[in-house]
Amino acid sequence: MASLARRKALSVSGYLHEGIVSRRAAVTAAAARSWRGFASSGSEENDVVVIGGGPGGYVAAIKAAQLGLKTTCIEKRGALGGTCLNVGCIPSKADLPLYISLSIYLYCMVCLPIHPFQALLHSSHMYHEATHAFSSHGIKFSQVEVDLPAMMAQKDKAVSNLTRGIEGLFKKNKVTYVKGYGKFISPSEISVDTPDGSTTVVKGKNVIIATGSDVKSLPGITIDEKKIVSSTGALALTEIPKKLVVIGAGYIGLEMGSVWKRLGSEITVVEFGPNIVPTMDFEIRKQFQRALEKQGMKFMLGTKVVGVDSSGDVMKLIVEPASGGEQSILEADIVLVSAGRVPYTAGLGLAEIGVETDKVGRIPVDERFETNVAGVYAIGDVIPGPMLAHKAEEDGVACVEFLAGKHGHVDYDLVPGVVYTHPEVASVGKTEDQVKESGVAYRVGKFPFMANSRAKAIDDAEGLVKIIAETETDKILGVHIMSPNAGELIHEAALALQYGASSEDIARTCHAHPTMSEAVKEAAMATYDKPIHI
Numbered sequence: 270m271a272s273l274a275r276r277k278a279l280s281v282s283g284y285l286h287e288g289i290v291s292r293r294a295a296v297t298a299a300a301a302r303s304w305r306g307f308a309s310s311g312s313e314e315n316d317v318v319v320i321g322g323g324p325g326g327y328v329a330a331i332k333a334a335q336l337g338l339k340t341t342c343i344e345k346r347g348a349l350g351g352t353c354l355n356v357g358c359i360p361s362k363a364d365l366p367l368y369i370s371l372s373i374y375l376y377c378m379v380c381l382p383i384h385p386f387q388a389l390l391h392s393s394h395m396y397h398e399a400t401h402a403f404s405s406h407g408i409k410f411s412q413v414e415v416d417l418p419a420m421m422a423q424k425d426k427a428v429s430n431l432t433r434g435i436e437g438l439f440k441k442n443k444v445t446y447v448k449g450y451g452k453f454i455s456p457s458e459i460s461v462d463t464p465d466g467s468t469t470v471v472k473g474k475n476v477i478i479a480t481g482s483d484v485k486s487l488p489g490i491t492i493d494e495k496k497i498v499s500s501t502g503a504l505a506l507t508e509i510p511k512k513l514v515v516i517g518a519g520y521i522g523l524e525m526g527s528v529w530k531r532l533g534s535e536i537t538v539v540e541f542g543p544n545i546v547p548t549m550d551f552e553i554r555k556q557f558q559r560a561l562e563k564q565g566m567k568f569m570l571g572t573k574v575v576g577v578d579s580s581g582d583v584m585k586l587i588v589e590p591a592s593g594g595e596q597s598i599l600e601a602d603i604v605l606v607s608a609g610r611v612p613y614t615a616g617l618g619l620a621e622i623g624v625e626t627d628k629v630g631r632i633p634v635d636e637r638f639e640t641n642v643a644g645v646y647a648i649g650d651v652i653p654g655p656m657l658a659h660k661a662e663e664d665g666v667a668c669v670e671f672l673a674g675k676h677g678h679v680d681y682d683l684v685p686g687v688v689y690t691h692p693e694v695a696s697v698g699k700t701e702d703q704v705k706e707s708g709v710a711y712r713v714g715k716f717p718f719m720a721n722s723r724a725k726a727i728d729d730a731e732g733l734v735k736i737i738a739e740t741e742t743d744k745i746l747g748v749h750i751m752s753p754n755a756g757e758l759i760h761e762a763a764l765a766l767q768y769g770a771s772s773e774d775i776a777r778t779c780h781a782h783p784t785m786s787e788a789v790k791e792a793a794m795a796t797y798d799k800p801i802h803i
């Protein structure tokens with residue numbers, strides 16, 4: 270552990286447990302505010318109505334019910350789980366047979382955060398391993414082939430099992446589930462157009478908007494979900510495209526690009542900016558791009574698509590440098606538009622009840638997630654902050670904790686981000702550029718997986734751990750990991766940052782051998798002193 274003197278210094282300076290200190294302050298502030306009472310009215314009125322059943326909305330609804338609030342959740346999709354579970358995170362990443370065999374508890378605790386995207390990422394990874402990696406482990410097949418309809422069917426089954434799981438949780442927690450399109454008629458009344466054509470009115474003392482986001486369209490490019498697709502169409506292709514052009518080198522472009530690359534497509538990623546994943550630490554990003562290029566992905570950075578001719582069987586994209594210049598043509602069977610997402614509030618009636626939105630359509634909220642209209646709250650992708658499922662869930666829990674007179678807390682600086690490619694890239698806290706910009710003196714410690722015994726044993730040693738810590742106090746400011754399971758490894762770092770740990774704290778914590786986690790320990794040793802194995 271960090272020396273006692275240093276820990277004392279951190280405590281005194283307020284670094285240690287600063288989250289808890291700020292929580293206490295906020296509790297006091299919250300208590301000072303008047304909050305809306307929940308004495309049972311005996312009428313149909315709910316304490317809480319949630320519009321949208323995605324990770325933000327359904328988690329808020331369950332938590333509200335657990336806190337004793339009468340709760341209704343309205344969802345228009347016909348299935349719970351939102352973008353994430355139906356057309357986002359889960360179908361891209363999960364391995365269905367494993368999940369089906371799990372109990373309902375594990376199923377909800379472990380599997381719900383895995384996305385449709387996860388299904389295809391995992392399935393395509395298994396195929397890629399079988400065709401590229403198994404032989405070096407002494408496992409040979411005479412023939413390996415992709416059965417795309419079976420792969421898609423598995424993904425669809427995973428999604429429907431998981432969405433039904435949330436319905437089960439609603440029943441267990443006594444959340445009323447209303448299927449249909451919700452629209453404000455007043456700040457406390459929502460009219461719902463139900464699937465049978467009727468309209469019903471749901472009343473609530475407090476209403477939470479959790480309507481999520483939608484794909485951002487680009488001028489001159491019309492998404493038809495057949496040839497020019499968003500992530501939704503890219504998750505449901507019926508054939509493996511020969512040439513796939515991806516517009517945008519962010520989370521979706523790289524994850525979906527990886528899926529189809531592994532299944533045999535030729536992938537060109539056109540990115541407007543000078544780098545892939547602009548929010549990533551520059552050093553990790555450089556290595557990540559190299560890893561993807563080694564897998565065969567091509568990148569056209571600093572490039573924009575100015576038009577698409579989709580009249581023929583093969584589409585022609587006109588591209589030119591982002592700053593203007595000579596144009597060239599790219600051919601594609603399928604174009605994936607993944608240049609970001611925008612808040613979704615269409616048809617909600619926000620203007621009618623006076624809820625303000627900013628210039629990109631997000632709903633500004635205060636520290637209790639309340640909009641400018643009293644009693645109307647907003648969480649998840651529809652408000653500012655990272656558009657991530659786990660952030661939406663944290664928003665949902667914190668929002669209803671405030672509503673129940675408790676204190677909620679979300680630290681947006683400590684929301685981990687993971688790109689689920691192979692290798693994965695995960696980070697929490699600040700990038701080196703952000704720390705440099707803040708003017709704080711810092712040290713960097715790194716450790717490559719090439720020097721980690723577990724990674725070498727499984728012959729999957731591409732990547733590194735990078736830790737950034739404040740020079741004066743050794744407090745960890747940011748951790749960035751590229752490795753096969755970086756999305757799991759990052760949580761040791763997330764916890765460390767949450768508790769204001771120093772790099773020495775991690776370095777002096779005994780880590781089991783042989784594990785990939787030892788690379789985190791060695792990077793921490795490299796930050797405050799010296800690593801052993803390099």
Ligand SMILES: Cc1cc2nc3c(=O)[nH]c(=O)nc-3n(C[C@H](O)[C@H](O)[C@H](O)COP(=O)(O)OP(=O)(O)OC[C@H]3O[C@@H](n4cnc5c(N)ncnc54)[C@H](O)[C@@H]3O)c2cc1C
Pocket residue numbers: 320321322323324325326327343344345346350351352353354356357358359361384386449450451452479480481482500501521613615616617648649650651656657658659660661689
């Ligand atoms: C392809 C893809 C992959 C992703 N992968 C990941 C990942 O791996 N990890 C991660 O953290 N995040 C991932 N995300 C982001 C994640 O899906 C979102 O951040 C998350 O779903 C946001 O949750 P939410 O509850 O705010 O909104 P949503 O999940 O979008 O849910 C909003 C719900 O509200 C409903 N709704 C909207 N308007 C109304 C209305 N008027 N009446 C009734 N219902 C309405 C919608 O039908 C929807 O179901 C991914 C996104 C995509 C597109």
Ligand SMILES: NC(=O)c1ccc[n+]([C@@H]2O[C@H](COP(=O)([O-])OP(=O)(O)OC[C@H]3O[C@@H](n4cnc5c(N)ncnc54)[C@H](O)[C@@H]3O)[C@@H](O)[C@H]2O)c1
Pocket residue numbers: 487516517518519520521522524539540541542545546547572573574606607608609610655656657686687688689
């Ligand atoms: N693993 C995950 O957690 C995960 C996976 C998928 C999606 N998501 C979430 O969904 C959101 C949307 O994903 P996304 O990949 O669409 O957005 P993104 O913001 O991650 O990336 C969009 C990329 O497109 C580029 N771009 C913007 N306009 C462009 C143009 N005209 N031409 C070329 N490039 C352009 C941007 O510079 C950026 O690099 C993400 O912000 C993320 O929060 C998360």
